[in-house]
Amino acid sequence: MIESYRAALLAGHWFSALPAALQDALLADAQVQRLAAGQPLFRRGDPPSGLYALVEGALRIGAVNANGKEALLSLIEPPSWFGEVSLFDGQPRTHDAFAECPCTLLLVPQARLLALLQRQPQHWRDFALLMSQKLRLTFTALEEMSLLPAAPRLARRLLLIAENYGEGEPRRVLHLAQEQLALMLALSRQTTNQLLKELEAQGIVRLNYGEIELLDLPRLRRAAR
Template sequence: MMDTPHPMLTRYPDAAAALTALPAAERETLLAAAQVARLAAGTALFSPGDACTRYLVVLDGVVRVFLLSETGREILLYRVGGGQTCVLTTAALLADKVYDAEGVAETDVTALLIPAERFQALLTELPAFRGFVFSSFATRLRDLVGLVGEVAFARLDARLAGFLLKRAGDEETVALTHQEMAAQLGSTREAVSRLLKDFERQGMVVLRRGAVRLRDAGALRRLAEGAM
């Protein structure tokens, strides 16, 4: 007999793809324990020092998780999209610790929120859900290790070239400010601006207000592939 998705999940295909892997009975128990929250873009979900009181599964939209220095410099850690969970939320719940970073709704967000005490009980009661939690946690942890490796070992010019290629896709334009790029690369606006001007002098990009247009993707790719 074919498993029928929960009516709520049919509205959120990314989340449905992740959660329909759970057995129907476990999925129904999980959804019954959760609340659906709708958060406007710009809403702060958590800050350093906050206690973690909910497990979060994003149904739709994007949450940005980042570190913010005393001088206002931002370092992007990761984004949480549809069907994904937040590794810092999971870590805080499992270890009974507070948050170490900022979490903000980058777009309008719809999410499932499971109270902390119910989350702990569900880990014991639902084997497939437990597997989902730890698999999601492991995937995100690997992403964070990769980020640390890039920041520590890869040259900034190569990382910037790779970033431009990835964000531009088929559009050939990255609609971000220099400050926004710096935040996502864990660098400073001044360093990113200096490199972008070098790229422009070499004919690889064209700088516009609030955007960068790729002019020589091949040259950028060669630079990015020579990163390590």
């Protein structure tokens, strides 16, 4: 059954670039896990459980403070691998992960991963590449938050989500509510709606309920400059 997810995982840049033997080892050790909409996968402070691959659905990664205010870092879709930070340091989870809709994941347990890496330490670099890609995206997002006006920042985030944070080819339809996009960008719902309406008026996007359709990627890239 797990083998049936191989084709979907190979659509992702990280997994497809792995040595075939490591691909086989990850799938051999993986367990299927399913979540209902709204169900937590893990919460900040939970002990490390291993490395996850999202193969169906969408996950919300973020945090909620004591007053109930949410910080939404990303909304990830297949084929995304995550959870590697705790693989390196063995420390608790840094953020919350909730199912945005019904999800199917593969979990490679922490103990099996560590045993694999003890036998074949050369593969540490493969997992370091997964983490370094996300660090680069994080540094870029922090820079944009400080230096860019809201409009190009929003356009850049739409492109980033469309490319699944560097993991896949651009998608035309983003299953993303405007409230979620506003949280990611630390903008008000009103400002986000206004910027999206301006893009829609230019024929760059089309807004639907819970969706943003990208109609003109070249012009969206120009808007992101």
